[in-house]
Amino acid sequence: MSESAHLPTHGNTKEAILARMASLRDHDVNWRAGRAWSLVFDAGDEVSELLQAAYTMFFAENGLNPTAFPSLRRFETDVVAMTGHLLGAANAGDDIVGNMTSGGTESLLLAVKTARDWARSRRPAIRTPEMVLPITAHPALAKAAHYFGVTAVYVPVRADFRADVAAMTAAITPNTILLVGSAPSYPQGVVDPIRELGQVALARGLLLHVDACVGGMMLPFARRLGYAVPPFDLSVPGVTSLSVDLHKYGYAAKGASVILYRGADLRRFQFFVQTAWPGGIYPSPTMTGTRPGGAIAAAWAVMNYLGEAGYVNLAAQVMAAARKLKQGINATPGLHVLGSPDMSVLAIGSTRLDIYDVGDELTLAGWHLDRQQSPPSLHMTVNMAHVAVTDSFLADLAHAVQQVSQPDARRRLAAGGLRVAQKIVHALPPRLVTRLTSVASRTLGQGSGLSGRTAPMYGLIGSLPSQDNVDDLVLDLLDQLTRPTLES
Structure with a gap:
């Protein structure tokens, strides 16, 4: 059992603790060298030093009570x-109001919760509220639907991966309360037709939320640089709320997001208050109670530090790097960028190669790229950390394609095993398939597959006969990954 499974009998020295932490961090992806194409947004050492100083200055303060910390209220x-x-x-x-949240997930949760409570007040006859959204919308919206009792009605996207407005309109029922569009959608980096969705929302008397968590701090500056950015923000008639993450292209410290509303009356449905508690009156504007002051302060600091000119400069470099990467990917035999991204989010696909196998080769070369499905692809969110590594990435990508294009014994064996697995799972009784997926998830969780080759896992997922089997596999795997480690 790991030493961390229980409190040490005696405390350790600061030096020993920090050394241990550093040694554990050595096994993380090297995002400082631009090797991670998601999760971390880095604008350089000067910005990082400012963020750390601002965060540390307010690391103990709590945004729960703005009367105790008026500085945090001003920052927010x-x-x-x-x-x-x-x-x-x-x-x-209109009067645009909003709040800071802990991240995009909380902002999206609040958007759905607000819509649900708005409908309860304004349309009490609706007992089973629904929201209509494209299949590319972020899973946090599905989480919100699950948490708040709202049915998520998913609609396929067009061939260009953008929301199909006609199909979304056709999916509206008397129970619909909310439409959702993305700017851009995470999987392929394309902006949904927000103007058209706004017209539908106005005509039907519905709320419309724009998930600009990824693009809200990039698209406005890309537009100023001359890039063709479709209408997507609160200036579009019919948009009633919008979310944007500051810890992405705002380069703020985590976690910092903003949820904006068209009018204070709508935002009021976001709030919670308990006035009958013996401990006093408890009001809460967002999901969380305690709100880390450091994240609020650091967001204020970096926005004032960079200013519009700073963000335009960063956007110019990132968009140029994204364009170079797109050209390099499309010029690599067997690869192409999916769709026509509106900013610096790309998905790499292939019609003849196992793209997950390409991803595994890149992982072994030290790169971290997310895997996607329907269609299979590798995901890249380009930010300032990647401006200096585009050439080395494209070189490693070409090498990865070369490796995958020359199947070796391991690949032939894996492909054969997958074909056998596909035949077996479709022939076995459902209960036995469920038991086998549980065993498979434990094997994956205990091995090194998640940090090395993941193509077999995605192949297994694609072999399972039902979504329930896939869900069980991932839930079991999540359970394995979040148990106390058995290694010291």
């Missing part, structure tokens, strides 16, 4: 105002 209201102005508040013709 300033951040919301700056973000709102950037995202169309000046042209919206």
